[in-house]
Amino acid sequence: MAVTQGNVSRVETALAQGMDVNAKTAAGRTSLMLAAAHGNQRVAKALLAYGADVKMADPRGITALMDAVIYGEHQLVTLLINAGADVNGADAGGEMVLEKAKKTGNKLIVGLLEKAGAKAKEQEPPPEEVKDPKDKGKGGAKAPATAGDKKDGPGAAGAKAPPPKK
Incomplete structure (x- = not known):
């Protein structure tokens, strides 16, 4: 409770008396995560001074950052x-820190993360390209592959056409 209320002196007293700085709540959250979620910078500084692990994540993969x-x-x-803190970390669903920042629309935070080396999830590669049948082997342009271009896919030689819709 002292962490979420920003009571630095109570937090420091508990830490000095041996409180585990990386102890987790029943929900798997650390004091540093709670301080970050509540905007308690002074409490976060105190926790870090006592060795709080900035890379710990809760069961959903959420970190203090x-x-x-x-x-x-x-x-x-x-x-x-x-x-x-890991600026390229991802939560359990695969969403990366920079993606979360971009969703908030906070350009200042996006800039801070990018300056620190944060990357977005790699983009899907473009579809496989195959030669355009009209090209007749002239080495010209290529057309994107479609489901019909696959040997076993719809439209392949010997494949049955789908039944007409009623």
Whole structure:
């Protein structure tokens, strides 16, 4: 509770008395994640000073950096990047930090992440190209492959046409 309320002195007292800085809640969230989600930069600094792991993720793959990004906490984003947060991390669904930032529309955070080396998920490769049958082997332009170009796909030699719709 002291973490979400931003009570730095209570957090530091608990840490000094031996509280595990990387302990998780029942939901698998660390104090650093909670501080980031609530915009508590001073608490986050204290947790980092006591060795909080910036790369820990909850069961959904969400990290403290992702929380700071989602909630638009640009100062916390900078703090976490400087502390070694993974700017190219992805959550359990495969969504990367930079993608999350772009969804929020926060250009400042997108810029901070890109400056730190964040990359977007690799794009799907273009469809396989095959020679245009009209080209007659002249080495000219190529046409994108279609489902009908596959040996076993619809439209392949010997393939049955689908039944007419009624």
